[in-house]
Amino acid sequence: AEGKSPDNAVGCKLLFYSYGRNTGICYYDDAKLEEIDKEAELKKELERIPEYKLAAEGHPRLYFSSKDIERLKNSGFHPAEELLTKDNFSSGYISGKQVTYELPPKELHIKEPPEGFVGNYPYWTSMSRTIQTHIESLALSYLITGKEKYAQRVKEYLFALSKWSTWCEYPEGEAYGGISLAICHLTFGMAFGYDVIYGFLDKSERKQIGEDLMKLGLGPIYNDGFKENETNLPALQFSALGIGGLVFLNEFPEAKVYVDLAKKYTGYYFERRLNSKNTEGLLYTDYAMQNLLMFADVLNRVTGDNSLLDHQYTKEVLPLWVIYFLTPGGSGRVPFSDDPGGGGYGLIMKIINNYFNNGYAGWFLNKTGQDKSKGFLDVIYFNPKRKITSPDNLPTAKLFENIGWVSLRSDWSDTATFLAFQCSSSELGHNHYDQNNFVLNIAGEWLITDPGYIDYRPGPTNIFTLQSVGHNTILIDGEGQNKLGNSQVKEFFHSHYYDYVAGDASKSYSSEKLNKFLRHIVYLRPDYFLIFDQLVSPKPAKFEWLLHASNSGKTNRENNVISIKKRKSELNVFVLQPEEANIEITKYPGAEQYGPYAVVSNSAEKEEVNFLSLLYGRPLSKETNLIELASYPVFDSSGQEYKVVGVEGENGLFYRGQSKGDYLTFEITVSKVGDYEITSGFFKSPAYGTVHLSIDGKKIGNPYDGYAEEVGLSEGINSGKTYLSEGKHYFRYEIIDKNPNSGNYFVGIRYIELKSIGEKEEKAPDKTLKVKSLKDKGIIGAEITDENGLERIIFNISSEKNNLMNCQEQSFSGKNSFIGLSLNNEIKKYGLFRGNVLRYNEKTLFSSKEECCVSLGWEKKLAKGTIKLVKEEEIEIYLPNLKKLLINNQEIDYQKSYNPQSGILRLKLKEGTHQLLAELG
Structure with missing residues (x-):
């Protein structure tokens, strides 16, 4: 571990912290404390690392260059007019605690933790992220409009931050040597602001901002040193270090050292994600990867070095992991580990889609509605011609x-x-x-x-x-x-x-x-x-x-x-x-x-x-008028950030409203004319405002006050009845006020339901289902009978996996097997896991010498199957009325190895997994 001691330090106490409960006793034999000469270390690094060649001269250079301005103007970004005069903002924390911060930002240390929390509470994480967002929005407004009032406001923020004594909330008590999320967010914001308004600043102002960013942000992060730590905090640190270094490359000598260390950590983290047993779950991997991938993208843009961007994890593994754990319809994701299960991965998938032309990433963005988002980074990576590839061809x-x-x-x-x-x-x-x-x-x-x-x-x-x-x-x-x-x-x-x-x-x-x-x-x-x-x-x-x-x-x-x-x-x-x-x-x-x-x-x-x-x-109805807004595109808004979030297993759309008059509009197509009852589902929060729904410009129902002491779900809020014609209608949720106890004007909406009055809902037909347990010596399983026939699954729970296990007409050797019968008691599918024989009614369905896995079934004269072998051998499978056979998409001449009377096909296959496709007579 590395860390910087306070100037007046005389000793050091080592605290060994365990996240979980104690199990056993741990003994420490020795501890060593050595002073590191960081200045000498930096000097060596300056001599070792060659100068970078810039692929893009001048500024802006980080996320775009001057040639991208026209594309950004067409992105739909709303200039941040309200931030020009905004003199404070509030952040809400646990237990309903609210803190108000002045603007331009002033240093404010809060000593008292919220009720129910023990220790140093990270107030500055939310605060610093908001300041970063303000700087980004104002700088982008200047770039797109060319109006100097936005650049002047950015300049005020940058010089206000320069006056702080520290960007660490608890400089003498934080973990990771005093490096917190706050120092990283402020570094991101200041680097971007400097990059965009570079031409607006004079030489002395550039020098002052650069020196202050080195002192308060980049220097402390660098001095914290390299760690083989695969959690999200170092990922944020080194991304901030790298992007901050890139903005000053060839302007300040230390910049190349910062970039080099950020490259080292990013390469380490990508490799760990490819091979490590560890994961923080989808939420924190998104947080870590979006920052590191953003650094990799900026590194490529500024220097032409694409070695990080082209990593196997980014290119092949990450986009599939995200897609496979996306919920049907795209409204959320699996909430394993610390994860509320909503939103995320928009930035990552935009970079992957843009750089690799990855169509699955484009499908994800389209499905989740994140291709329409209008936040800062959404605008930066805006692409009106995304490649979209459906995952229907994936397993x-x-x-x-x-x-x-x-x-x-x-x-x-x-x-x-x-x-x-x-x-x-x-x-x-x-x-x-x-x-x-x-x-x-x-x-x-x-x-x-x-x-x-x-x-x-x-x-x-x-x-x-x-x-x-x-x-x-x-x-x-x-x-x-x-x-x-x-x-x-x-x-x-x-x-x-x-x-x-x-x-x-x-x-x-x-x-x-x-x-x-x-x-x-x-x-x-x-x-x-x-x-x-x-x-x-x-x-x-x-x-x-x-x-x-x-x-x-x-x-x-x-x-x-x-x-x-x-x-x-x-x-x-x-x-x-x-x-x-x-x-x-x-x-x-x-x-x-x-x-x-x-x-x-x-x-x-x-x-x-x-x-x-x-x-x-099963789904309850074939057709629904329930619109899940987490995956539904926003038609129009007042320009604030919106994203998908999750609460108590329910996902919805969060809108970062700043004041009265902010709004979200959804375009909804009604297929049938008539009277409809309109119901909305919301989130509740200590920081939420009051919203009123209007349809096609006409307000309906009563306003909804989203304030609550704890984050949670609302009941369905009924806005009453209204007549809707066939065609497009515009549902607008406008923030009209906030509860006196609320800390902000945010809003969270889960769904809109349009219930046609007097029309009977079309429900899926009930299923006739009988389920019974099967248990005998050495076996356990279940038998399912429905309107399509019978399915039976049997597990071998004996100590001998090679013995022939029997259950009614089904016998097998292996770990488990299944059969599926039609209403006429004819075989229509079967499977065997890690076995070598499966029979039904004395008919052999599968046999082999070695342990194999097989699954085969057919409907409408088309058979599909998978066969997995541990070594090359000849196997026998049951495939009645065979007319055409393909193995791994290659047509096979099967005539000499097929018995049409028994339906048994002999196949010699190599070790590995094989896909079978067959036409039956």
């Missing part, structure tokens, strides 16, 4: 092996079913005690939820959001996991009809409580998930299987079925094992705002328990 399941995340979805449509599973080895600070956790989303609605971001205030909400009790995992005698990470996805197989994943979270628990926790998930696409848990304790115990929902739906239990119903979708969970299970629906005392959850437990204490449940969910 519908994917394992991200190094971090232990799995995505399973029915398809890529807006009404898809989507399950995300986590079984990770990551031990970073923003992770939770939640291994073998899963969440489920249908048609953009979370039915099985995760609390998302930790509530860091001590008490029940902290326990619920951090510990296992708030997640969809297992408790033993009321206790959950006591180690972060320590888990691993052991198995993964994907095919058109059948997916299988298995996670081992045994080591996440105390060995005194648990010896074994294997969670198996089988997905029979598109309708059914079977969740099978194997649990072993060293002594008889009560095991609790947890399933969480949110307050925005209805959660009930009838016999062994748990039902969750929301506005657009519903889920039924059939509890199949243990046979005499206790099932209750409850809420966690003191954390009721996170919603109800089901607890399934064994009725008598045992050392070994198996849980088995079938999940069946």
Whole structure:
């Protein structure tokens, strides 16, 4: 660790901080404190590092050059007129605390933490981000309009910041040597302001701003030194260091040293994301990567060095990770680790789309509505001709092996079913005690939820959001996991009809409580998930299987079925094992705002328990007039920043209103003329204003006051009835005031619902469904009967995986198998995982010498399958009435190896995974 001591320091105390609870005893044998001569170190670096050649001379140079001004003028950016005279702003913090800051910014240190918080509270993080945004908006206004009043206001901000004694909120007490998020945000803002108004400043003013930025921002960040630390804070530090260095390149000698150190860290971080077991989740990876990727982009623009931008992680892995964990319809993302589950990745995907011409990134931006955003960076990376490629050609399941995340979805449509599973080895600070956790989303609605971001205030909400009790995992005698990470996805197989994943979270628990926790998930696409848990304790115990929902739906239990119903979708969970299970629906005392959850437990204490449940969910209606604004484009606004955010598992659009009169407008097309009842769903917050809805210029209903002491969800706010003609209509939410207790004029809107009065809603037909548990010696499974036939899934739980296991007419050797029968009891699909034989009614469906994975099925005379072999060999598969065969998109002559009477096809295939496509007669 490196750090700078205060000038009057006489000694040093080392504090070893542990994020989680203590486990065992740690002994430290020695500690060494050495003084580093930073001036000598800097001198060596100045001699070692060659001068950079500039690809773009002069200023502006960072995010654009003078040749980009016309493009920026066409981006739809609104000049920040209101910031010219704004003399203060307020920021809201936890427990409803509000702080007002003067403008141009004055140094203000606040000693008292908000109620319920212990220690140094980071007030300046929000404050510095707002100041950065002000500088960016004013500078961009100057660039686009050419009006010097904006440049003058930027200059006032820059010289005001130059007068501060420090940009560190707690310079003698912060972690990371006094380097906080605030110093980074102020460095970003000052560097950008200097770059844009460079020509407006005289030589002495440039020199003064440069020296002050070195003293207050770049110097302290550089002196903090290089760290092999893969969290988001160093990512922000080194991005600020690099971009600040690039703005002064060839103007101040130290600049090249700053750029070089930023390059070193960025390369390290990209490599770690490619190979490391650790992840901070989607939220903090977005925060880290958007800053580092922005530095990589600016480095390329200023110097022509594209080595960072061309990294494999940026080019191949990151965009797929983001897409695979996007919810159907694009309104949110999976809230694993500290993450409220809303928005983000707009900047990253814009850079990837622009630089690599990556169409998947373009699809993401279009789907989430972020291609229409008008914030500062949205304007900078504005591209009216984005390449858009639908992910329909991508597999519908994917394992991200190094971090232990799995995505399973029915398809890529807006009404898809989507399950995300986590079984990770990551031990970073923003992770939770939640291994073998899963969440489920249908048609953009979370039915099985995760609390998302930790509530860091001590008490029940902290326990619920951090510990296992708030997640969809297992408790033993009321206790959950006591180690972060320590888990691993052991198995993964994907095919058109059948997916299988298995996670081992045994080591996440105390060995005194648990010896074994294997969670198996089988997905029979598109309708059914079977969740099978194997649990072993060293002594008889009560095991609790947890399933969480949110307050925005209805959660009930009838016999062994748990039902969750929301506005657009519903889920039924059939509890199949243990046979005499206790099932209750409850809420966690003191954390009721996170919603109800089901607890399934064994009725008598045992050392070994198996849980088995079938999940069946579906959209409720074929057509809906419910418009999710998180993924809906904004037609017009008063020009303030807007972005997607999440609260309590619900996503919506946040608008950073600054004053009365700020507004958002949505263009909504009505397909049928008639009377409609209009309902809006909002967020509540200590910093929200009062809004009034108007349609086509006419106000309807009553204003909505968004103020509340705690962040949360509103009930549906009914604006009354109105007549709408067929065609386009304009729904405008205007900020008309704010509650006296509110700290700002912000607004958060989740949805607009147009309910046609007198028209009966078209609902999806009810499904005839029978589910039963199957259990015998060495096997456990489920049988599902619906209007399409029968599907049966069997797990081998014996110690001998090579033995032939039998269940009714189905027999197999391997870890698990499934069959699907038509209403006429004819085979229509089957699968086998890590086995070598599968039979039904004495008919061989698959056989091999070695252990294999196979899934094959057919409908409308088209067969699709996946075969995975551990070594080259000849296998036999059942494929009736074969007419044409393709393996890995190559047509195969099968006549000599196919028996039309038995339907058995012999295939010799190499080691690896093979895709089969066949036409049947």
